[in-house]
Amino acid sequence: MTRRLAEVAKKVGVSEATVSRVLNGKPGVSEATREAVLTALDVLGYERPTQLRGDRARLVGLVLPELQNPIFPAFAEVVGGALAQQGFTSLLCTRTVGGVSEADYVDLLLQQQVSGVVFAGGFYAQADAPHQHYELIQERKLPTVLVNAAVDHLGFPQVSSDDYVAAEMAIGHLRALGHLRIGMVLGPRDHIPSRRKLEAYLAADEADPKLVEHTMFSLEGGHAAATRLVNSGVTGIVCASDILALGAIRAVRRAGLSVPGDVSVIGYDDSAMMNCTDPPLTTVRQPIDAMGRAAVDMLVALIERAVVPADELLFEPELVVRASTARARI
Amino acid sequence: MTRRLAEVAKKVGVSEATVSRVLNGKPGVSEATREAVLTALDVLGYERPTQLRGDRARLVGLVLPELQNPIFPAFAEVVGGALAQQGFTSLLCTRTVGGVSEADYVDLLLQQQVSGVVFAGGFYAQADAPHQHYELIQERKLPTVLVNAAVDHLGFPQVSSDDYVAAEMAIGHLRALGHLRIGMVLGPRDHIPSRRKLEAYLAADEADPKLVEHTMFSLEGGHAAATRLVNSGVTGIVCASDILALGAIRAVRRAGLSVPGDVSVIGYDDSAMMNCTDPPLTTVRQPIDAMGRAAVDMLVALIERAVVPADELLFEPELVVRASTARARI
DNA sequence: CCTAATCACGCAAGAATTTGCAAGCACTTG
């Protein structure tokens, strides 16, 4: 009696196979039969199994590492808006210093019976960070989408901007301006997007591994790293975030040089207000709008049990030339 | 016979194992069975343990209007951190265009059985906005703290920065620099903090009601309002947010004038990166760190049933002089 | 009227999910 398909099948007088095909919109069922099955489905109150259970449904977790870098609030707005349009409510979770960890948030979200989770800039992007909590998610089969490069042994669908191309663009721009000693300020060594950017750097002609600095994603980190680069005599600095770039600009000035007169600086993200900075920052824009939408689309598809390939959707970044880069001094 | 699992299992006709899995939200239980178990739980009068009910809470909602203005993410970090230190987890809720409203979030938070709510920049600050959802909160006696000036018929404790003093400081600074025609760009007319700033303005000697503009809190709003003021020949503009100020700077430049050469501009908030703008923005800092902590302290006190006076805790803002203000041209 | 093409459908293999058993863990009690 609990054989749901069988029950419906009997009621309509068809085989389970046919009911299954109707349920999955498969071809090979006549219109008349389809109707009949659909009606019986309604009559018997059969509901397709779905992730959307109970009243706790329609909640989606959005896990971000911080809010200092304006790219994350911006991303939160895009994702929140897109989710709202699809009838979902987003719960924003941010790691805080000495506070709640990513794993804690995962517990919380599981407990709140969320329908899905979007991670951006999480531990999955760092090779040496703990990853057990992702396994927990997989175990529970909770629909999940990751934003920007993850370590590869996790089987979640991903939406990323193409770090390799982004770095190529930045380096290419500086080379076109005649820069020969180009330095790079990246995030931590185990940070996958930074690794990808590094690859692009090392593939370039002017590459010099000694001109690559790894640091925290903070203004101060950028400052410190850029100071070392300036001392090594670079004339161009490619940074892995806009915040790092602002730190780099400060470092260049602290060294008594000017941006872009003596040293050109390129950021990454194109977060808000980078056109109001001094100088307006040349940067590589992540198409966060498109990415956020794509992530939400994928997530909703997952929630509705559609099959989504667990691979990476790569978005093309865009070079935004403002005034922090200029022709190299000879 | 306190074997809850066994009893429930028997009632539903499943094994203890299955009941256990339902109770822990584990996967591998069909929706129908889950439902049945949950119902039996209710029928037998058992508390649905911790997950969907009860004290599991230690959850606090933080409701913000937007994330575009960096002051809000910054505030979220402060409050989130302070809450984490006290063992609470914060749920960040942001209104999104065409998406979830403040009232929706209140429903959600009530449903999630949060221990308390912190509102910042919400509808309570606008006289003409709907306020019914606050009544709902009061009815449920849910501990709540409001940040920055509210309409006064709501009886919640508040933590605010002193808008009157802030405006006085800004105006005083411009007067000291010799400015005689000072304009003001404020938020909507029904926005209480803006009204308080307006009061301070009207009390000043140079006050001219025709030089007060009301607008949306956006760069574009600031731009439009400031354009009108520049056309009226002001030499100083006091803005009600840093974003408005950036818009104002853009407007001054669009008019072919310079900041601070021809027109001085003062912001409000001192949000992140305002020292990286061109020119670095003179602004009045809200002590968000202290305010956030105070709000959390009050909230925690409320949650622990302490008596907290339902009045307004005023914080003194601080003038941060950078380079967007200068001596007036004679 | 026969042959071929097409389509709907069921059979049954097999994929996936659900469930109970029983071992094991955590905690309490004598």
Place this chain on the structure above:
DNA sequence: CAAGTGCTTGCAAATTCTTGCGTGATTAGG
């Protein structure tokens, strides 16, 4: 600290769903 109680969990069995393939029916063409 052993025994007991109540809950959790790994695993295999049972159940339920999906899908490739073949059958039969219906129709079109010859």
